[in-house]
Amino acid sequence: MRRTVHPIETESYRIMRSRADFDRFEPLTRAVVERVVHTTADPSWTGEVVADEAALRQGRDALLAGAPLITDVRMAASGITAREVRVGLDFPGVADAAASEELTRSAAGMRLAAAEHPRGAVWAIGNAPTALTELLRLAENGELEPALIVGVPVGFVGAVDSKAALRRSGLPAVSTLTERGGAAIAAAAINALLYWAEPGGNR
Numbered sequence: 001m002r003r004t005v006h007p008i009e010t011e012s013y014r015i016m017r018s019r020a021d022f023d024r025f026e027p028l029t030r031a032v033v034e035r036v037v038h039t040t041a042d043p044s045w046t047g048e049v050v051a052d053e054a055a056l057r058q059g060r061d062a063l064l065a066g067a068p069l070i071t072d073v074r075m076a077a078s079g080i081t082a083r084e085v086r087v088g089l090d091f092p093g094v095a096d097a098a099a100s101e102e103l104t105r106s107a108a109g110m111r112l113a114a115a116e117h118p119r120g121a122v123w124a125i126g127n128a129p130t131a132l133t134e135l136l137r138l139a140e141n142g143e144l145e146p147a148l149i150v151g152v153p154v155g156f157v158g159a160v161d162s163k164a165a166l167r168r169s170g171l172p173a174v175s176t177l178t179e180r181g182g183a184a185i186a187a188a189a190i191n192a193l194l195y196w197a198e199p200g201g202n203r
């Protein structure tokens, strides 16, 4: 995708690259890590993001081919402006499913979304650990085959465990190592894949 980059963003990347070394990362991983550091203005994220280059390429190919892109919460979707996004919380019947099955609404949204998009979608989980855990349960049951899961829920309850389970699952994934994550991080990772243009990287 070709986009117009604001001069402030160009200057931000210049400063960021003078503060941290991104050369060790493979191209798409670098694009994701850089976008996250740019979003947070915090170079310590270079040691936080765990990504697999082949998984990122598969996710990017899927996005460019028009695969569904589904986030857990609206905040993550709001940060992705370059293409259509569906939000788990907005699937019809979420509140009822959450109440009747004793799930969070975030997890119920994933269950309903996966029933509609069982194969080939890209999933971006920025907020709710229970949403990521539900995706893993569905994949384990053979009910979900994602092209990529950007699994970066944030918080002190369940976030670390759900992300560790994502890494153990062998599913194509991006995650973070600690409690850190959030809707802005999920959006940044997806935007990095959407903006990236071969062969020179995303800028």
Ligand SMILES: C/C1=C2N=C(/C=C3N=C(/C(C)=C4\N[C@@](C)([C@@H]5N=C1[C@](C)(CCC(=O)O)[C@H]5CC(=O)O)[C@@](C)(CC(=O)O)[C@@H]4CCC(=O)O)[C@@](C)(CC(=O)O)[C@@H]\3CCC(=O)O)C(C)(C)[C@@H]/2CCC(=O)O
Residues within 6 Å of the ligand: 072, 073, 074, 075, 076, 089, 103, 104, 105, 106, 107, 126, 127, 128, 129, 130, 131, 153, 154, 155, 156, 157, 158, 159, 181, 182, 183, 184
């Ligand atoms: C336990 C939950 C957590 N939420 C966190 C942080 C933030 N959440 C915001 C908002 C506005 C929303 N969070 C919900 C997803 C809501 N948050 C939860 C749940 C209770 C359970 C999720 C889980 O444990 O997996 C969840 C409700 C649910 O039934 O799923 C939200 C849907 C609540 C609502 O408005 O009804 C809502 C999402 C709105 C949207 O669509 O965008 C915050 C903005 C709150 C704030 O700080 O004011 C914030 C955003 C953080 C971010 O960057 O993404 C935690 C800390 C992640 C926490 C989970 C872990 C923990 O340690 O508690």
